[in-house]
Amino acid sequence: MSILKMNAATYLKTLALIALTILLSGCVSMRIDKKVFHTLSSEQIAGKTFSVYVEDKDQRNSLEFKSHSKTLASLLSAKGMKEIIEKPGAPADFVVFLGFSITGESKTGVGSVPHFNTTGGTSSFNATTTGGGRTYNTSGTVSSYPTLQYAGSTTYSYDYDEYTRDLRIRIYTKDEIKSANPTPSYEGQAFSIGSKRDTTKLVPVLLESLLFDFPGKSGESERLERSLK
Numbered sequence: 001m002s003i004l005k006m007n008a009a010t011y012l013k014t015l016a017l018i019a020l021t022i023l024l025s026g027c028v029s030m031r032i033d034k035k036v037f038h039t040l041s042s043e044q045i046a047g048k049t050f051s052v053y054v055e056d057k058d059q060r061n062s063l064e065f066k067s068h069s070k071t072l073a074s075l076l077s078a079k080g081m082k083e084i085i086e087k088p089g090a091p092a093d094f095v096v097f098l099g100f101s102i103t104g105e106s107k108t109g110v111g112s113v114p115h116f117n118t119t120g121g122t123s124s125f126n127a128t129t130t131g132g133g134r135t136y137n138t139s140g141t142v143s144s145y146p147t148l149q150y151a152g153s154t155t156y157s158y159d160y161d162e163y164t165r166d167l168r169i170r171i172y173t174k175d176e177i178k179s180a181n182p183t184p185s186y187e188g189q190a191f192s193i194g195s196k197r198d199t200t201k202l203v204p205v206l207l208e209s210l211l212f213d214f215p216g217k218s219g220e221s222e223r224l225e226r227s228l229k
Contacts, residue, residue, distance in 0.1 A: 030192055030202075030228040032209045035221040038186035040171075045215065046080040048093040050171075055099040065100075068203045072098055072169070075211040094185070095177045099168040100203055104161050112155045116148040165192045167206040186215060194228075201228055 052069045059065040073083045076096065084092050171186035190210040196202060205226050 028194075028196065028228045030194060030196075030205060030226045032206065032224045032226055033191045033221065034189070034210055034224060036186070036188040036210075036216045036218060038171075038184075038188075038215050038218045040185055040215040042079075042215070045094075047082065049082045049084045049091075050076060050094040050096050051084055051092040052096045052098060055097050055168075056101075059100070064200060065098075068100070068207070069098060071204050071207055072096065072211070075207060076214065079211075079214050091174065093174055095172045095174065097170045097172075099170070100199070100206075101166045102163055102197060102199065102202075104163040104197065106159055106161055108157055108159055110155060110157050112153040114153045115151045117151045119147050119149065161195060161197075163194060163197045165194070165197075165202050165206065167191075167203065167210065169210060188216070196228060 050073075052073050054060040054062075054065050054069060056065075077083060081094070167190045169186070169188045170184040172182055172184050176182045176185060188210050190206040192202075192206065205228060209224050209226055
């Protein structure tokens with residue numbers, strides 16, 4: 001259908017469909033706040049062994065979090081470390097603890113919908129002209145691009161769920177873990193707030209955001225943007 005022949009209602013529907021298609025084809029942007037404190041260097045971790053443990057007892061026997069533990073182990077292995085399967089206090093050089101929590105609450109938001117008037121489109125005409133002693137009748141239709149004019153807006157309220165996603169990693173040396181009140185050599189946090197609660201997708205993104213530059217700069221916080229499919 002030519003846009004010259006498109007009426008105003010069809011034109012608006014087409015615009016809405018195009019906008020919806022663009023929106024659905026993209027990924028959700030995920031904002032992550034990251035902070036790290038540690039006493040490690042790249043030389044101290046190169047070739048060292050480690051074991052991974054999940055802090056939460058309910059998550060510890062979860063097949064999902066066993067998978068997340070493997071993701072964590074692969075990220076550390078990519079930095080030159082070596083995973084071994086041992087119990088806390090056994091001979092691994094480092095003991096790595098993974099903690100993750102997600103909490104949510106319902107909130108109410110306010111939005112607005114704009115209203116538009118349309119002008120243009122298709123119109124008919126019938127004209128009479130004279131010349132040379134004769135009279136002529138001319139009739140037909142004229143098409144033009146429809147245009148939109150802003151005509152105000154309507155506000156509305158809506159309910160939505162907002163989730164706080166918090167991932168923490170603490171790493172102890174084999175000597176530190178034996179202490180009655182151990183202080184870790186590394187502690188990092190990746191924190192995010194959003195409407196998604198699918199942990200199968202959230203946890204790997206948080207892990208990668210926290211460990212892509214492991215051990216990173218100590219004492220600094222950083223805001224990252226990641227895509228969540």
